[in-house]
Amino acid sequence: MTIIHHTDAPAEATGEAPTTLTLAGALGRAIGDALAEDPSVVVFGEDVGPLGGVFRVTDGLNARFGDERVWDSPLAEAGIVGTAIGMAMNGMRPVVELQFDAFSYPAFEQITSHLAKMRNRTRGAVQLPIVIRIPYAGGIGGVEHHSDSSEAYWTHTPGLTVVTPSNPIDAYWMLRQAIASDDPVIFLEPKSRYWTKDAVPLDHAPAPLDRARVIRTGTDVTLMAYGPTVKTALDAAALAELEDLSIEVIDLRTLSPFDDATVNASVRKTSRAAIIHEAAQFGGYGAEVAARVTERNFFHLAAPLLRIAGFDVPYPSPKLEEFYLPTAERVLNALDTWEW
Secondary structure (H helix, E strand, C coil): CEECCHHHCCCCCCCCCCEEEEHHHHHHHHHHHHHHHCCCEEEEECCCCCCCCCCCCCCCHHHHHCCCCEEECCCCHHHHHHHHHHHHHCCCEEEEECCCHHHHHHHHHHHHHHHCCHHHHCCCCCCCCCEEEEEECCCCCCCCCCCCCCHHHHHCCCCCEEECCCCHHHHHHHHHHHHHCCCCEEEEEEHHHCCCEEEECCCCCCCCCCCCEEEEECCCEEEEECCCHHHHHHHHHHHHHCCCCCEEEEECCEEECCCHHHHHHHHHHHCCEEEEEEEECCCCHHHHHHHHHHHHHHHHCCCCCEEEEECCCCCCCHHHHHHHCCCHHHHHHHHHHCCC
């Protein structure tokens, strides 16, 4: 078994020492660096100005760059995205925040009907370089509207790139790449991981935004995870090792487009695969992954692909979320009882 650290990635070092940042701090650093380097980048959303955002991701940016680059918007998610579309059509690169996951639904029509379709609608004449940051998923005791995992809605929409980091290094580099993209990116931020710390090498050449990463090698089963469930997958793999079960863990990173090459290579090595996510199982992102992996690897699989997910109920109250969220123990129980 080998655990692959992110700093093992190919790098073009310039000698600058890594900076220790939380995941939230890495996001703020990425936005600040983008604002400093590109005058077309602007930041707006609910409370992202003087307050610095609910999770302080944009802390200090309003004071540093002023009200014309970083400002508070009205509580109107459809208006935020609609405004961003108009600004992007006129040469700006908006980075907007929809404060919590379920509050992104009022902007659903703007995102799916206009943002995602504009390049195709204009036969490539109009590009929309917009990043929509959405703090998502549970684990912080949030009430209704504050803990949804909405990835299936966005990944089902052609024209959107959908990504989610699981650690500070990816948070910094993936957001920098998202802001530099000429097409819209839905940037899902796992709230329960905001306070995770790591040394972020700011001088490393980043891995491509559309690539998954094998972060722990194994031989018996491939366990795919993303965002908040990556830690759960690694915890499950560590426990499984005590039972002589070797789990390979893949951090999918970019949910759409899907990195078939990395996943297929792992599945063909282990012959068994499972995916873990917090969203409800029925119609969830795991269903698409199961179908896709099976279509491409049917004759290499020794068993159907397993899904370990949230239950098919609305996200529960804070007192019950520990029973709703997939845990390492649930993962191992599912692996033990699956018809391998």
